[in-house]
Amino acid sequence: MSVDADRVPGEGGTGTGARRALRTDALDNRNRIVEVAREAFAARGPDVTMREIARRAGVGVATLYRRFPTRESLVTEVFAEQVAACVAAVDDALADPDPWRGFCTVVEKACAIQTVDRGFTGAFLSAVPEGAGFAGELGRNARGFRELTRRAKDSGDLRADFAPGDLRLLLMANAGVVANSPAGAPALSRRLVALLLQSLRAHPSDPPEPLPPVGPPG
Structure with missing residues (x-):
């Protein structure tokens, strides 16, 4: 049965208590829609239909469209936090005076985000709605x-x-690790990224820097 309490405040009840209950139900509906959409995008990419998301969330299609008039607006809401984290990572890297360290920081942070939210990079590797x-x-x-890449090449590091x-390609490789070993994904991802960055360096150190451990000893 659809939980379709997302109506205009004041409908279906009288007094302040009824209006407050409706507002609470509307917020619950909104939060449930976002969570269901995040899970659906993780499994199938951002092309899941709005009708399917409404069905999974247990709300009416009309309720879904009242909260999110377009699929693009829903995608924006679902991934707003992750996009902000990516923007901050690149801005911090551009401010770093060490080009190679800045480049590595972005790769490391992008893969780290992927280990905790597979839906984000999965959707972006598929297609982001216009x-x-x-x-x-x-x-x-x-x-x-692109600017980080240029700097790292100009410095002779990349x-x-x-x-x-x-x-x-790096994110696709990391996605394979995350998908096949979800429990150990953070440690395995860090090790994979270290290997990849060593292979990308123009003049790898000899001996190479030690790799992060796969997991706790034993």
């Missing part, structure tokens, strides 16, 4: 990462044949 509210942030991030689009 019109999503963070298009400007994503464009700025892409330009920032191999010359790396292309900014190769970040997608």
Whole structure:
């Protein structure tokens, strides 16, 4: 049965208590829709239909569209926090005077986000709907990462044949680790990223820096 209490305050009851109950139900509906959408995007990418999300959330389609008039607005809400974290990571890296360290920081943080929220990178590796509210942030991030790549090459630290689009390949590799070993994903991801960054360095240290451990001893 659909939980469809997201009506105009005052409908279906009288007095302050009834209006407050309706507002609480509307907030519960909204939160449930966002959580269900996050899970659906993680499993199937951002192309899941609004009708399917409404069904999973136990609300009417009309309720869903009152909260989120378009699928793009729902995608924007679901991934707003992760996008903000990516923007902050690139901004911090651009402010770092060490080009290689800045480049590594972004790769490490992007993969770390992926280990705790597979839906975010899964959706972005698939396709972000046109019109999503963070298009400007994503464009700025892409330009920032291109600049980080240029700096790291100019400093002689990053191999010359790396292309900014190769970040997608790194995330795809990391996604495989996360999907196949969810329990040990954080430790395995850190080890994988360390290996990948060593392979991307123009002049790897000899001996190479030690890799992060796979997990607790034993």
